[in-house]
Amino acid sequence: MSQSTESTRAGGTSGRRPTLAVVGATGAVGTVMLGILSQRQDVWGEIRLVASARSAGTVLRVRGEDVVVQELTAEVFDGVDVAMFDVPDEVSAQWAPVAVERGAVVVDNSGAFRMDPDVPLVVPEVNPAQVRNRPRGIISNPNCTTLTMMDALGALHHGWGLTELVVASYQAASGAGQPGVDRLYDELAVVGGDRTLGQRSGDVRGALEEKLGSVPSPFPAPLALNVVPWAGSPKDGGWSSEELKVRNESRKILGIADLKVSATCVRVPVVTTHSLAVHAVFQRPLTVEDARQALVEAPSVVVVDDPEQGDFPTPADVVGADPTFVGRLRQSLDFPNAIDLFVCGDNLRKGAALNTAQIAELVAAELSAA
Amino acid sequence: MSQSTESTRAGGTSGRRPTLAVVGATGAVGTVMLGILSQRQDVWGEIRLVASARSAGTVLRVRGEDVVVQELTAEVFDGVDVAMFDVPDEVSAQWAPVAVERGAVVVDNSGAFRMDPDVPLVVPEVNPAQVRNRPRGIISNPNCTTLTMMDALGALHHGWGLTELVVASYQAASGAGQPGVDRLYDELAVVGGDRTLGQRSGDVRGALEEKLGSVPSPFPAPLALNVVPWAGSPKDGGWSSEELKVRNESRKILGIADLKVSATCVRVPVVTTHSLAVHAVFQRPLTVEDARQALVEAPSVVVVDDPEQGDFPTPADVVGADPTFVGRLRQSLDFPNAIDLFVCGDNLRKGAALNTAQIAELVAAELSAA
Numbered sequence: 001m002s003q004s005t006e007s008t009r010a011g012g013t014s015g016r017r018p019t020l021a022v023v024g025a026t027g028a029v030g031t032v033m034l035g036i037l038s039q040r041q042d043v044w045g046e047i048r049l050v051a052s053a054r055s056a057g058t059v060l061r062v063r064g065e066d067v068v069v070q071e072l073t074a075e076v077f078d079g080v081d082v083a084m085f086d087v088p089d090e091v092s093a094q095w096a097p098v099a100v101e102r103g104a105v106v107v108d109n110s111g112a113f114r115m116d117p118d119v120p121l122v123v124p125e126v127n128p129a130q131v132r133n134r135p136r137g138i139i140s141n142p143n144c145t146t147l148t149m150m151d152a153l154g155a156l157h158h159g160w161g162l163t164e165l166v167v168a169s170y171q172a173a174s175g176a177g178q179p180g181v182d183r184l185y186d187e188l189a190v191v192g193g194d195r196t197l198g199q200r201s202g203d204v205r206g207a208l209e210e211k212l213g214s215v216p217s218p219f220p221a222p223l224a225l226n227v228v229p230w231a232g233s234p235k236d237g238g239w240s241s242e243e244l245k246v247r248n249e250s251r252k253i254l255g256i257a258d259l260k261v262s263a264t265c266v267r268v269p270v271v272t273t274h275s276l277a278v279h280a281v282f283q284r285p286l287t288v289e290d291a292r293q294a295l296v297e298a299p300s301v302v303v304v305d306d307p308e309q310g311d312f313p314t315p316a317d318v319v320g321a322d323p324t325f326v327g328r329l330r331q332s333l334d335f336p337n338a339i340d341l342f343v344c345g346d347n348l349r350k351g352a353a354l355n356t357a358q359i360a361e362l363v364a365a366e367l368s369a370a
Numbered sequence: 371m372s373q374s375t376e377s378t379r380a381g382g383t384s385g386r387r388p389t390l391a392v393v394g395a396t397g398a399v400g401t402v403m404l405g406i407l408s409q410r411q412d413v414w415g416e417i418r419l420v421a422s423a424r425s426a427g428t429v430l431r432v433r434g435e436d437v438v439v440q441e442l443t444a445e446v447f448d449g450v451d452v453a454m455f456d457v458p459d460e461v462s463a464q465w466a467p468v469a470v471e472r473g474a475v476v477v478d479n480s481g482a483f484r485m486d487p488d489v490p491l492v493v494p495e496v497n498p499a500q501v502r503n504r505p506r507g508i509i510s511n512p513n514c515t516t517l518t519m520m521d522a523l524g525a526l527h528h529g530w531g532l533t534e535l536v537v538a539s540y541q542a543a544s545g546a547g548q549p550g551v552d553r554l555y556d557e558l559a560v561v562g563g564d565r566t567l568g569q570r571s572g573d574v575r576g577a578l579e580e581k582l583g584s585v586p587s588p589f590p591a592p593l594a595l596n597v598v599p600w601a602g603s604p605k606d607g608g609w610s611s612e613e614l615k616v617r618n619e620s621r622k623i624l625g626i627a628d629l630k631v632s633a634t635c636v637r638v639p640v641v642t643t644h645s646l647a648v649h650a651v652f653q654r655p656l657t658v659e660d661a662r663q664a665l666v667e668a669p670s671v672v673v674v675d676d677p678e679q680g681d682f683p684t685p686a687d688v689v690g691a692d693p694t695f696v697g698r699l700r701q702s703l704d705f706p707n708a709i710d711l712f713v714c715g716d717n718l719r720k721g722a723a724l725n726t727a728q729i730a731e732l733v734a735a736e737l738s739a740a
Contacts, residue, residue: 164704164705166536166649168538168634168647170540170597170636170638185565188558188561188562188563188595189562189563189565191558191562192558192559192561192562192563193558193559193562193563195555195559197641198640198641198642198686198689199641199642199689199690200689200690201686201687201688201689201690201691202686202687203686203689204686205686205687220677220680221680221682221684221686221687222684222686225558225639225640225641225686226640226684226685226686227540227638227640227645227684227685228684229645229647229682229683229684229697229698229712230677230680230682230698234677234678237658237700237701237703238658238675238677238698238699238700239700239703240677243700247703247704258704259704260704260705261703261704262649262700262702262703262704262705262708262710264538264647264649264698264710264712266540266645266647266712268540268597268638268639269595269638269639270568270595270596270597271567271568271569271595272568272569275597275599275636277538277599277634277636277647279536279632279634279649288607288608305608307590307600307604307608307610308604310590310591310600312591312599312600313599314591314592314596314597314598314599315596315597316568316571316572316573316574316575316591316592316595316596317571317572317575317591318571319568319569319570319571319573320569320570320571321571327599328599328600328608328634329608330607330608330609330613330632331607332632333607333609333617333631333632334534334617334628334629334630334631334632335534335630335632338632340632340634342599342634342636
C-alpha cells in the first residue's frame, strides 16, 4: 500500500495504519526483523515490541526510533491488528490464540501450527492467496530450510509440475538462533589458531571440551572444522524433525499432496544463510535452459551460474540479501525431466523475518482495504 | 601374505618380497601412505620413495627407518615390482607407462587412467578380482569422493541391486592436497577471532582479501565460514569433473553400466574426511533394518546410528580411521526401495592411500604366489 493512498482507505483498520506487534523482538530473527521493518516501505502505524519478562524494558531501535520492549501478556495485544511471533513452539502454542482472541491476526514463525489444516502456510511469491484462508486467525511462516528453496521451486513447479525432490542441506548456525551463532564463534576462537586440529579422530572435540567444556552447545557435536548431520528433534524412522518439515511443508506450500521428498539436514560452520543441493524431478520435459529462464524471470530469485568464472552462490556471499540465489543448474544426465541445482538463502531474512514481514504486509493491505 | 610362509613362495618375485616404489611420497596422500605402510602387515621388501626433483634428497621415515627420497626418472623403476603413484594426472599419464615398461605394476591414484577400459578401477572390498584384469599393467584407484561411499554401497548393491543414486558431498579441504589444508588453516586464523564476520555479504571475502590477498587459494571462494559448491574443473552441461567422476566411477566399480547418478559436490571447511548424503534406490524391496544388517556385516563399514544419543558419524570424529562410517539410516517415506544415509570416510586413507595400499597388497600377494 502506498502512503499517498493510505488516508483514503477505510474498513478493517478504519483508514488508520494497522498496529503491529513483534513478539520475540530480542531474538536472532527479531533483531533482523527490526532492521527489515526499518528498511521496507512502511505500512505500519504503531509497532509494539514484545518479549519475555526477562527482556522487557530493553530499548530497541526500529524505524529510527527507540522503542521499549513490553512483557508478553494478554493485554499487550489489545489494539494490535497483526502480531508476528518468533518464539519457541510452546510459547507460540500458548500465546498466538491469546493474541487472536484480543483481535490480532497472527503470523507465526514457530512449528506449532504449520501443519494445522486450518492454518495456511504461506510464501508470498508462491501461494499468496492462502493468506485469506485463516479460520483460526493464524498464518504460519514456513521453516527456514524449506523456505530457502520455495521461491525457486515454486517457479519451476509452475512451469513443469514438480513430482520428486531429493534435498541435502548445508544449514547455518543461526538456524539454531543466537545461541547457535555464539557457539560457532566460540568454537572458531578455539580452533582458529591451531594448525594441528582436524587431523585425528576427536581432536576437535577434545580441544573444545578443554576450552569450552563448561559451556553448553545447541549442537550435538562440534561444528567448527566439522559438519553435523542432525538438526531438530528425533522423529519416527530415524528422521529428524527438520527433515520431515522439509517434506511436509514443501507439500503444503506447493499444494502437491503426493510430492515425493527425501531430505537430509546437515549443519555446517556457516554463521547465516542456508544452502541446499536439490535434485528436482518434474512431470513435463524441461531443459536446463527452460529452468534457467523461469528462474531468471522469478522476481525473488537471482541466478548466479557461471562456474568457469567462479560464479555460483555461496552462503558467505549471499548473507544479508533478500532474494534466493540459485546456481549450479544442471540437467540430470540419467534422470528424465530432472534438474539439479544449488540454492542459497539468508535463513534469518527470507528464511524467517522477511517472509514473515511479507505475509504481515499482505494482511495489512487486506485490513486497510477492507 | 604372512611372513612365515613367505620364504616358501616362488614365482613372480622368485620368493623374495616385492619391491615397492611410492611416487609422490612428499604430498598429502604420500605422507599418509608412509604412515599406512608403517602400520599394516608388512609385505614389502625394499620401499623406494620417489618425488619431483624439487623434493629429491628429502629424508622421510617409513617402517621406522629413514629413507632418502629419489628423483622421478625412468631408472628409479628398475627392479620395482609395484609402483604406487599419487601425483597430478599429467605426471601419471607420462610416468606410469614408463614404470610399466621398466617392469612394475602401477597402482595409480590420479584421474589419468580411471575410465580407460583396459585399466581396472578397484575397491578391494567390492571388486578385488578386477586387479588381475590389467592389460596395460596399470590399476587405477578411484577418486576419493566416490571411494567414500563404495564400501557401503557395494554391500547394499550386493543384496538388493542398486539402480539410482542422488548424492550431495561435504568434501574436506585436504581433497585439494596440502595446499588445501594450508589454505583452510590460513583462513581460519583470519576469521577465528572475529565475531562480526559471516553476517554481511562478502565480509568474509573482504577479510581474507585484506589479510591473505597476496596468497593464492586452491579454492574458487572463501572456505572458512562458507561452503563452496564447486570441486574440480568445468565439464559439459555445467557439471564439475568431480561430479562426473562420482557418476562414472561408481558405474565402473559396481559394474552397473546404466546406474542413474546425480551428484552435487561441495567443499566444506573440514580438514580431512569427506561426507556424503546419499539417496540410494534398489531393484528389490529392502527395509532399513535389512540395510543396517548388511552394513554391520560389511567388514570395512562401521554403523554409528543412534541420533537420540547423539550417535551419527561426523568428519571430525572419523578422521584418521580406516573404515567407512555410516549413519542416519532412513527408509525413504515416498520412494519405493530407497534408503537415505550419511557416510563419512577419511579421504586421505580409504579415499586414497589406504585403498591404494590395499590394491598394491593384492598385487604383491599375486606376484609372491606366482
